[in-house]
Amino acid sequence: MNFQQLEYILAVDQHKHFGKAAFSCDITQATLSAMIKKLEEELQVVIFDRSRQPIQTTEEGEQIMELAKKILANRRELLDLKDDPDETLKGTIRIGIIPTVASSLLPIIIPDFLKSFPELELDIVEITTERIQEELANENIDVGILATPLENENLEENILYYEAMMVYGIGEDDKKFVTPKDVINKKVWLLEEGNCFRNQAVTLCALKEKVVEPKNLNFEATSFDTLLHLTDQFGGVTLVPELYYNLMPENRKEKTKHFTAPMPVREISMVYQRPYVRKRSIDILSEKIRELIAHKLITHKFKPKDMSIIGI
Incomplete structure (x- = not known):
């Protein structure tokens, strides 16, 4: 068993299709199928019901998915410990962002992110607030940028700006x-x-x-x-x-x-699933956004009494 096999079964569970899962993992379908079959034989369980269309995850497979998510999350936590003390971010950050924020915020932050963190890969998708919460819960994205406050006790909110x-x-x-x-x-x-x-x-x-x-x-x-x-x-x-x-x-x-x-005002935050293994990375990105945005907003000079936060 290896980490790649766990990533492959999670991809099939997400896409419900071996071909689409293989494409998302950048491997051939034959290789993905063989690796998953090998894992099933090692665990002596059938993870996917291949007779169904779309492919269905079996009851035993659902339990394995939960364990696989935890194992890969712990792996990311261990890798995050290798972050350089000079605040150089590495790896991939998967970001979900609502459209009403994306159109004006991304042109401001992306050029600076690419320059400041050359070893960081940004994987960004525009989705709704509801989808962001779903994708965070399923660990398909690492963070969301959206309007807050949310009534979700499983999410931590880093306020970016008003x-x-x-x-x-x-x-x-x-x-x-x-x-x-x-x-x-x-x-x-x-x-x-x-x-x-x-x-x-x-x-x-x-x-x-x-x-x-x-x-x-x-x-x-x-x-x-x-x-x-x-x-x-x-x-x-x-x-x-x-x-x-x-x-x-x-x-x-x-x-x-x-x-x-x-x-x-609307409150815009970076949110992530609690607890999050790469919190240090999120804190660095959040602070960078605050730095880039502050001078562009009239509210950066305001005290709390000068603003009224409109809920969502």
């Missing part, structure tokens, strides 16, 4: 700051159902089920770019986070306003 929520669609002749009450009386474009930023916008502005679309238009936006175009075309307003605002052209910035104090 990001102001802003209103787009306010004319430059209007007042400098707006209040949630100002938004309630306007038509509001929102992201699709299930998006945490939509939930925060609804909470902030007490919108409930209010809609903005013309009666013959049924549309669920998946990006801030789309929301801006819809606002320009049909009127009304929409909400955007501050890092996204920083990427907007000047003519659109003129239509965007901050809320009055206490300013509504």
